[in-house]
Amino acid sequence: MKKTRIGIMGCGAISDIYITNFQGMHSDVVELVAISSRRIERSRACAEKYGIPYAMEVEEFYSSDKFDVIVNLTVPKAHYEVCRRGLEAGKHVYTEKPLSLSFREGEELIALAEEKGLYLGGAPDTFLGAGVQTVCKAVEDGLIGQPVGFTAFMLCHGWEPFHPNPDFYYAKGGGPMYDMGPYYLTALVNMLGPVSAVSGMNSNPIPHREVVVGPRTGEVLPVETPTHIAGTLKFENGAIGSMMTSFDVYPIELPHITLFGTKGTIVAPDPNTFGGEIRYLEGESGQWSTLPYVNSYTENSRGLGVRDMCLAIEEGRSMKANARMMNHVLEVMDAFHESADKGTEVIISSRF
Ligand SMILES: NC(=O)c1ccc[n+]([C@@H]2O[C@H](COP(=O)([O-])OP(=O)(O)OC[C@H]3O[C@@H](n4cnc5c(N)ncnc54)[C@H](O)[C@@H]3O)[C@@H](O)[C@H]2O)c1
The missing domain is CATH 3.30.360.10 (Dihydrodipicolinate Reductase; domain 2)
Incomplete structure (x- = not known):
């Protein structure tokens, strides 16, 4: 089966379990190829620790053609910006919770994803x-x-x-x-x-x-x-x-x-x-x-929602941890x- 290439934005406390599961229990479906965060030295250290092929500067990350799905593991106040920039760059986005800081911002992101024909969803899974x-x-x-x-x-x-x-x-x-x-x-x-x-x-x-x-x-x-x-x-x-x-x-x-x-x-x-x-x-x-x-x-199967999202993209069906449900919760x-x-x-x- 063709694996879906993903890139992670944010390498803080929660990134460890995601990376471990992407390289372990979900590795039959996803291929983690890149990591980025505000601080390139932290991204490089993370890439080296886990053997992730690319550590990228923020701008390079959004314009990269090395992956098709962004997993957003930044802090809540950055969720809207990272989701928006990812969607504008033509990538599917899976974000940590909450979808955004407000329901209204969440609706904007959903409208952008629909306009672009991209998948948007996220935690919890x-x-x-x-x-x-x-x-x-x-x-x-x-x-x-x-x-x-x-x-x-x-x-x-x-x-x-x-x-x-x-x-x-x-x-x-x-x-x-x-x-x-x-x-x-x-x-x-x-x-x-x-x-x-x-x-x-x-x-x-x-x-x-x-x-x-x-x-x-x-x-x-x-x-x-x-x-x-x-x-x-x-x-x-x-x-x-x-x-x-x-x-x-x-x-x-x-x-x-x-x-x-x-x-x-x-x-x-x-x-x-x-x-x-x-x-x-x-x-x-x-x-x-x-x-x-x-x-x-x-x-602890964190990343299960990303796995389902990648399978949904391949199969042309809707994803389970989708943005409409996230925004209802928001x-x-x-x-x-x-x-x-x-x-x-x-x-x-x-x-x-
Ligand atoms: N820590 C946990 O146990 C835990 C558990 C479940 C979910 N989460 C969720 O995961 C998310 C991240 O939490 P964490 O504990 O890993 O946070 P953290 O503060 O440890 O790490 C956040 C990361 O995001 C990066 N970042 C922040 N703003 C950015 C921006 N504008 N652009 C690019 N990168 C940016 C930081 O450089 C850092 O690498 C949060 O939404 C949190 O709710 C955390």
Whole structure:
């Protein structure tokens, strides 16, 4: 089979698992030929470390004919620019989440991709893994009956212990909703369908954060975005439920996502993973069971969405982690903040 040649823009913390999987489990479909970032010395070091043929300056990257798909692993505030420049250069683009800093910018990118006849999509792709897909199949098969409600919890005290450059988590386009919401909301919209309305509230209880690992340890960062967000979502199928995301709390064990239906309840796994246990409560009998997986992607398979995109390009079909779904999720995330600002429910206009 002909492999699709790809180039990566951005070689930060998340690039390692993408590169490892492109050169490993997805290497039958993709061929990683180039890497670029704002700093050429970092790109060169990365190319040398992984044996990537080309380390390119930014301008050279966009004009290169060495690859046809760009994988955008830059920080959120650069997503729009990298996607736009990639599409304008005639390349298909797969971007890390979120698609952009706002739904409106996301719509611009979708219009540009459609005008150019190019594929545009992106992370998360964890929803393609065995965990979320098994829940989707169970809901589709009627195991919980009519979906009635859900809860979703993403609670932590920030990612500083794991990231040497945590700036973007606290800048515009960051915060727990834009950073982690995509995993939870992409899983939920695949399980339940599109969201029709959002009501949200937010707060910002810790005004400054500190770098605690790496060479910048001790540096104080401003917090420019809400870091504790809670609200209610209504889905088009009638299901209503609650979601809370926070970078400000010390978490306890709460299920990541629970779905409640007229016939039963499903406790879904962490949507930021590909596998995880799926527990099912059959309502009438009161019996708990563990559901068997519907596919084999249980390990960290990041890049699975790129793999599907490349196969979709070859086969002339639509891709699964597509920009319309990403932008629906972005509209929902924007709506949490808009609702908090206005003090009213926000109606969601997009569908996918
Ligand atoms: N770090 C994680 O654990 C993690 C997990 C899942 C998803 N992500 C997502 O991956 C993306 C990148 O995160 P990260 O942690 O690797 O960030 P990072 O700060 O470690 O690296 C970002 C990279 O992008 C480059 N870059 C920034 N602006 C650029 C621009 N305008 N043009 C070209 N290159 C630019 C930087 O030079 C750097 O190489 C984010 O969208 C994040 O949400 C990160």
